[in-house]
Amino acid sequence: MFVLPNLFTVSSIFCGVYSITLSAGDPTGDNFYRAAVAIFFGSFFDAFDGRVARLTRTQSEFGVELDSLADVISFGVAPAILVYKWALAGMGIAGIIISSVFAACGAIRLARFNVLAHAETGTQRYFVGLPIPLAAGMLVSVVIALNNTRAPVAEMVGQWPIATLVLVLAFLMVSTIRYRTFKEAGLNPRTVLVFLLVVALGVAVAIRGRPSLVLLVYFSFYILLGLAEEALFGRRRRAAARAAAAAAQLPEAEEPLLPAEEDEIPLENPATVSASDDGEQDA
Numbered sequence: 001m002f003v004l005p006n007l008f009t010v011s012s013i014f015c016g017v018y019s020i021t022l023s024a025g026d027p028t029g030d031n032f033y034r035a036a037v038a039i040f041f042g043s044f045f046d047a048f049d050g051r052v053a054r055l056t057r058t059q060s061e062f063g064v065e066l067d068s069l070a071d072v073i074s075f076g077v078a079p080a081i082l083v084y085k086w087a088l089a090g091m092g093i094a095g096i097i098i099s100s101v102f103a104a105c106g107a108i109r110l111a112r113f114n115v116l117a118h119a120e121t122g123t124q125r126y127f128v129g130l131p132i133p134l135a136a137g138m139l140v141s142v143v144i145a146l147n148n149t150r151a152p153v154a155e156m157v158g159q160w161p162i163a164t165l166v167l168v169l170a171f172l173m174v175s176t177i178r179y180r181t182f183k184e185a186g187l188n189p190r191t192v193l194v195f196l197l198v199v200a201l202g203v204a205v206a207i208r209g210r211p212s213l214v215l216l217v218y219f220s221f222y223i224l225l226g227l228a229e230e231a232l233f234g235r236r237r238r239a240a241a242r243a244a245a246a247a248a249q250l251p252e253a254e255e256p257l258l259p260a261e262e263d264e265i266p267l268e269n270p271a272t273v274s275a276s277d278d279g280e281q282d283a
Contacts, residue, residue: 002058008049009063009070015042016074023082029147032086036143039082040215042074043133064117068110075136076106083139086147087162098163102139105170106132112174127179130172134179134222138169141215172223177234179226 015038022035049067053059080099088095109132116128142165146156202214 001056002060004056005049005053005058005063006066008045008052009066012042012045012049012074013070015039015045016070016078019074019078020081023078023085027085027089032082032143033147035078035082036140036147039074039078039136039140040144042078043137046071046074046133064114068114071110071132072103072107075132076103076110079136079139082143083162083166086143087159088166091159091163095159095163098166102135102166102170105173106135109173125181127181129175129177130169130179130223130226132173134219135169135173137215138219138223139166141219145210145212145216147212172226177226177230178237179222180229 019035019038019042022031022038025031046067049063053063080103083102084095084099088098091098109129112128113131142162198218202218205214205217
């Protein structure tokens with residue numbers, strides 16, 4: 001039972017290595033497409049290893065560390081090599097550096113996630129930074145969407161737009177922008193309605209455009225959702241966090257009084273005051 005979730009993780013590693021071998025081979029559209037699909041299948045195995053561990057109650061620190069190492073290979077190195085061979089090879093050293101930045105930021109994102117996961121308890125509602133499987137999924141969806149065209153990608157959209165996308169995804173992974181985990185979403189009419197709307201959007205894109213654009217629309221929507229929530233609620237959330245941190249650092253003697261306590265006079269010697277009150281009453 002303890003081996004079962006780790007088999008899913010190892011399968012994700014296999015998909016990543018297979019993608020790397022395809023990307024490093026002949027630079028043909030078929031190899032790039034298969035390399036992208038291999039990464040996409042690796043995301044399925046990565047998504048289920050944790051769920052299998054929870055269902056079988058075989059969660060362990062070993063599985064957590066193995067999962068992070070697998071993600072570096074499957075969603076850090078493999079997409080970096082794929083996008084370099086697919087679109088950035090003509091840029092020379094600049095293309096290598098840009099691809100390396102993506103892989104390095106993915107590794108930093110995973111290390112930070114492990115530290116936060118050990119520090120926090122309970123169900124996490126948000127990811128801090130764009131998760132590396134979703135960043136890799138965005139690159140994979142771009143490769144799948146543009147690989148069906150006959151013209152080379154460098155001639156069709158240019159190399160620098162792809163390079164800019166890679167750098168933006170790398171920045172989002174190491175940023176503090178929060179992205180929803182949707183772990184708190186239960187089975188209710190609202191979630192069912194949202195799910196049906198998402199499916200309807202995918203069907204409409206597949207019918208009016210191309211099926212290969214569906215993944216691109218989904219990943220783009222998720223990334224833009226996180227950016228929109230950060231623009232709308234990020235400043236207020238950071239202000240509340242700073243206020244909570246400042247309140248936690250106040251010494252006990254300097255805690256602000258409640259409104260009902262501000263009118264009360266502190267009694268240094270309650271016995272003396274009681275005696276004086278009695279004297280005034282006798283007089």
